[in-house]
Amino acid sequence: xxxxANHHTSIGKTRELIFGKAVSLLIPLLLLGLTACAPxxxxxxxxxxxxxxxxxxxxxxxxxGLTEIVGSPYLTGNSPGPVLVSPSAKYVxxxxxxxxxISQFKISGENGSLSExxxxxxxxxxxxxxxxxxxxxxxxxxxxxxxxxxVYSVNSSSGALSPVSGTPVSTTPNPVTxxxxxxxxxxxxxxxxxxxxxxxxxxxxxxxxxxxGSPFPADLGAxxxxxxxxxxxxxxxxxxxNTVSILSIAANGALxxxxxxxxxxxxxxxxxxVSKGGQYLYIANEGSNNITEFSxxxxxxxxxSITGSPISAGTAPLFLLSDxxxxxxxxxxxxxxxxxxxxxPPTTGELASTGQSTTTINTVAGMAVSQ
Amino acid sequence: MISRFVSTTRRVVALxxxxxxxxxxxxxxxxxxxxxxxxxxxxxxxxALTIGYPNDTNMxxxxxxxxxxxxxxxxxxxxxxGNYGSQLSSYxxxxxxxxxxxxPTSNIFIHGLFGKAQNNASIPQPxxxxxxxxxxxxxxxxxxxxxxxxxxxxxxxxxxxxxxxxFGKGQNDARVSAGLVYHFGHIGHRRKx
Numbered sequence: 001x002x003x004x005a006n007h008h009t010s011i012g013k014t015r016e017l018i019f020g021k022a023v024s025l026l027i028p029l030l031l032l033g034l035t036a037c038a039p040x041x042x043x044x045x046x047x048x049x050x051x052x053x054x055x056x057x058x059x060x061x062x063x064x065g066l067t068e069i070v071g072s073p074y075l076t077g078n079s080p081g082p083v084l085v086s087p088s089a090k091y092v093x094x095x096x097x098x099x100x101x102i103s104q105f106k107i108s109g110e111n112g113s114l115s116e117x118x119x120x121x122x123x124x125x126x127x128x129x130x131x132x133x134x135x136x137x138x139x140x141x142x143x144x145x146x147x148x149x150x151v152y153s154v155n156s157s158s159g160a161l162s163p164v165s166g167t168p169v170s171t172t173p174n175p176v177t178x179x180x181x182x183x184x185x186x187x188x189x190x191x192x193x194x195x196x197x198x199x200x201x202x203x204x205x206x207x208x209x210x211x212x213g214s215p216f217p218a219d220l221g222a223x224x225x226x227x228x229x230x231x232x233x234x235x236x237x238x239x240x241x242n243t244v245s246i247l248s249i250a251a252n253g254a255l256x257x258x259x260x261x262x263x264x265x266x267x268x269x270x271x272x273x274v275s276k277g278g279q280y281l282y283i284a285n286e287g288s289n290n291i292t293e294f295s296x297x298x299x300x301x302x303x304x305s306i307t308g309s310p311i312s313a314g315t316a317p318l319f320l321l322s323d324x325x326x327x328x329x330x331x332x333x334x335x336x337x338x339x340x341x342x343x344x345p346p347t348t349g350e351l352a353s354t355g356q357s358t359t360t361i362n363t364v365a366g367m368a369v370s371q
Numbered sequence: 372m373i374s375r376f377v378s379t380t381r382r383v384v385a386l387x388x389x390x391x392x393x394x395x396x397x398x399x400x401x402x403x404x405x406x407x408x409x410x411x412x413x414x415x416x417x418x419a420l421t422i423g424y425p426n427d428t429n430m431x432x433x434x435x436x437x438x439x440x441x442x443x444x445x446x447x448x449x450x451x452x453g454n455y456g457s458q459l460s461s462y463x464x465x466x467x468x469x470x471x472x473x474x475p476t477s478n479i480f481i482h483g484l485f486g487k488a489q490n491n492a493s494i495p496q497p498x499x500x501x502x503x504x505x506x507x508x509x510x511x512x513x514x515x516x517x518x519x520x521x522x523x524x525x526x527x528x529x530x531x532x533x534x535x536x537x538f539g540k541g542q543n544d545a546r547v548s549a550g551l552v553y554h555f556g557h558i559g560h561r562r563k564x
Contacts (some may be wrong), residue, residue, distance in 0.1 A: 010408040041425050069423030070492045072540050110458050111424045113494045192425045 043112040045092050047080040047366040056112050059252045064328040064341035066358040074114040076103045082129045085368040087136040091159035095127035098336045115278035121161045124168045129177040133184030138206050142175040151206045164206035172198050181231045186253040190222045199253050211253035218245040219262045228278040233301045237269040244283050246301045271319035276326025280349035284317040308350045324371045334363045404554030407438045411550010416452035418542035430454035434548040445470045448482050462489040478516040485509045488535035507534035516552050524552040
């Protein structure tokens with residue numbers, strides 16, 4: 001005898017055949033449905049000094065929602081602070097403020113996770129802020145305690161850093177942050193105690209030379225600065241004066257306050273960000289828990305308050321960051337350990353909440369986004 | 372030492388399997404199998420979005436299960452699978468109740484599954500080669516076996532959906548398997564349609 005049945009009817013056979021055909025059609029359809037693509041994303045990296053790590057996030061372009069990438073946080077040196085992503089989006093650099101080093105990480109092309117590339121590179125004491133030129137060939141670091149600027153050339157294939165001969169260069173005592181023009185020709189540094197911006201011209205080899213007339217006056221408590229994407233203006237948040245200074249950049253790098261500067265902000269402005277096209281300026285006010293919004297005249301740099309400004313920003317927003325597509329603004333709060341996103345409407349610039357807020361496991365010290 | 376142990380174990384398992392194969396009597400037309408053993412290929416649509424990947428991921432691997440029946444259609448199954456992608460791998464170790472409907476030349480079955488999932492991400496770090504997480508998993512599925520030869524059926528498909536909690540995130544994965552089923556033992560004296 002055989003397990004095969006020998007008495008089933010032709011009706012039964014027909015049913016079996018129909019069922020089999022239906023199944024063979026169903027499976028490819030099921031697989032097709034499962035393999036549908038997700039919408040576009042980009043990556044964000046956040047440093048957490050109390051856990052000595054960097055958390056990687058996948059950011060949805062359509063919603064600005066953040067999803068933590070597996071393996072986060074990735075270990076850094078002690079007390080990571082500033083974070084930046086190379087323009088090639090292949091590497092992340094983190095300044096370790098207690099170790100006085102920079103950690104270089106390779107970004108996984110598959111999921112955005114990080115693997116550190118050793119050795120770590122020495123900086124001056126307390127690397128407080130970092131910036132890279134738009135081509136990704138030079139990295140600049142301000143060392144707050146040693147009051148210097150370290151400059152590194154970046155290997156285009158490996159991302160490895162090599163100190164530029166003649167650096168670190170002494171700068172204003174206790175510098176807190178810096179910014180470089182899109183051309184990479186000028187570098188600006190602020191010190192919260194001196195109410196001024198220090199300008200440097202950058203040679204092709206990375207050596208720095210003070211811009212004629214530097215330092216340039218800002219307002220009391222100059223603390224944060226950024227440069228507009230067209231390289232025409234420097235924006236400085238003045239924490240003591242509760243203002244933002246707007247300085248136009250001359251061909252030789254010298255800075256001049258635009259008409260009307262400084263402009264009033266909320267209380268204790270500590271973060272400043274400009275929209276992708278340079279039309280809108282946003283200031284994080286730590287004291288008044290809101291964000292001041294300005295539209296910027298592209299020719300004169302004059303700032304006009306946007307209708308609806310300021311917008312509430314939770315508890316003590318500390319710094320701001322625009323996403324690479326210019327669609328969203330991220331506000332980071334250290335006290336509430338949150339990253340909150342806002343939509344930047346391209347026609348008005350008036351921020352609107354997305355409803356997306358991500359709580360981090362610990363206090364955030366730096367954040368960077370990639371393409 | 373370890374390789375000798377593995378080699379010996381393999382021989383013992385092969386011997387047991389062969390003994391089982393030749394010792395069981397053939398099933399009669401009016402009978403249903405007592406035990407089914409399945410082995411085959413599996414495809415897993417891994418819900419990698421939840422752990423920060425840009426898209427869900429396709430993974431391929433193996434799937435085995437063993438099912439014992441206490442009645443014509445009622446039984447329990449033990450299921451294991453391993454699926455592999457370029458950076459991720461995923462294992463499921465599950466048990467659960469299964470019910471089958473016997474047809475003249477085929478079986479249709481449904482089951483519920485409960486157990487553990489282990490997911491691994493190969494992301495090199497200074498002190499480790501990657502990350503792994505083990506968490507609870509549950510789900511269910513159904514399948515279709517079509518007889519091929521005496522005691523052997525082709526599992527045309529088996530579809531399972533799992534909800535697993537690993538890396539601190541809940542995720543929903545879909546698995547499709549196909550392969551061969553070997554039937555052992557017998558239950559009852561007449562067939563049920």
